[in-house]
Amino acid sequence: MTRILAIANQKGGVAKTTTTASVGAALAAQDLSVLVVDLDPQGCLTFSLGHDPDQITASVHDVLIGAEDITDVLLDTDDQVTLLPATIDLAGAEALLLMRPGREYALKRALAEVSQDYDVVLIDCPPSLGVLTLNGLTAADEVAIPLQCETLAHRGVGQLLRTVTEVQQITNPELKILGTVATLFDARTTHSRDVLADVADRYDMPVLNPPIPRTVRFAEASASGASVMRGRKNKGATAYRELAENLREYWGGAELATYELTE
Numbered sequence: 001m002t003r004i005l006a007i008a009n010q011k012g013g014v015a016k017t018t019t020t021a022s023v024g025a026a027l028a029a030q031d032l033s034v035l036v037v038d039l040d041p042q043g044c045l046t047f048s049l050g051h052d053p054d055q056i057t058a059s060v061h062d063v064l065i066g067a068e069d070i071t072d073v074l075l076d077t078d079d080q081v082t083l084l085p086a087t088i089d090l091a092g093a094e095a096l097l098l099m100r101p102g103r104e105y106a107l108k109r110a111l112a113e114v115s116q117d118y119d120v121v122l123i124d125c126p127p128s129l130g131v132l133t134l135n136g137l138t139a140a141d142e143v144a145i146p147l148q149c150e151t152l153a154h155r156g157v158g159q160l161l162r163t164v165t166e167v168q169q170i171t172n173p174e175l176k177i178l179g180t181v182a183t184l185f186d187a188r189t190t191h192s193r194d195v196l197a198d199v200a201d202r203y204d205m206p207v208l209n210p211p212i213p214r215t216v217r218f219a220e221a222s223a224s225g226a227s228v229m230r231g232r233k234n235k236g237a238t239a240y241r242e243l244a245e246n247l248r249e250y251w252g253g254a255e256l257a258t259y260e261l262t263e
């Protein structure tokens with residue numbers, strides 16, 4: 001059975017794209033077949049997987065508006081995941097889709113054509129709660145919410161959860177919130193833990209295990225277009241591998257491992 005997981009948070013810079021690329025690469029390294037979807041007009045996921053958005057002729061934009069078949073747009077990557085790429089064209093998709101009936105279902109319809117070929121589909125949502133994120137949430141079985149462990153990390157989470165509730169009421173009753181992915185975590189201070197405890201408590205949401213530590217290698221990797229998972233050993237990549245393993249076991253029927261916040 002294919003699992004479709006959306007990675008969403010309308011706040012930018014919380015590591016949605018890094019999480020999608022790293023978990024995708026880690027699952028592929030565990031011999032799962034993985035499709036990742038770039039839903040951000042910035043194309044950062046596309047770039048980080050080694051494809052220059054400026055050089056791509058057909059993208060997820062063309063698929064969403066019905067101009068291309070999804071099978072003609074998919075790209076291979078060196079991380080062994082298949083990519084549905086994005087280009088800046090996607091910035092215009094919001095307006096084009098808004099004029100169409102069933103606009104929230106465009107991605108779901110396209111994925112239905114290929115999802116049986118994959119064990120896992122990961123959707124990297126853009127930093128907004130517009131029609132693209134609604135497409136991601138409508139197409140997904142589950143959503144994970146990356147949160148940067150900093151003061152005020154919770155701001156906007158309430159709004160995101162209200163959007164998820166509306167999607168559950170209207171376009172996707174089966175959508176399930178898996179929990180938060182704690183990113184840019186600093187285990188040396190109590191601050192990161194306090195922030196997580198606050199969010200978990202406020203919104204009654206589990207924190208997926210393990211938190212992802214802040215690692216300088218990530219900034220280097222996203223700037224070079226090479227996945228951090230293929231580079232030198234580092235604690236961020238190790239954490240993402242553990243998170244991927246946790247998800248895989250959960251999808252296999254095990255209980256989801258969550259991070260214990262109480263000491």
Ligand code: ADP
Nearest residue numbers: 012013014015016017018213214215218219222
């Ligand atoms: P989003 O997709 O939510 O906007 P990104 O994944 O693009 O966020 O990450 C934002 C920035 O933070 C990027 O420059 C990325 O390299 C950096 N980053 C992500 N995760 C980490 C980490 N664990 N440690 C250090 N930097 C990180």
Ligand code: MG
Nearest residue numbers: 016017040044
């Ligand atoms: Mg991003």
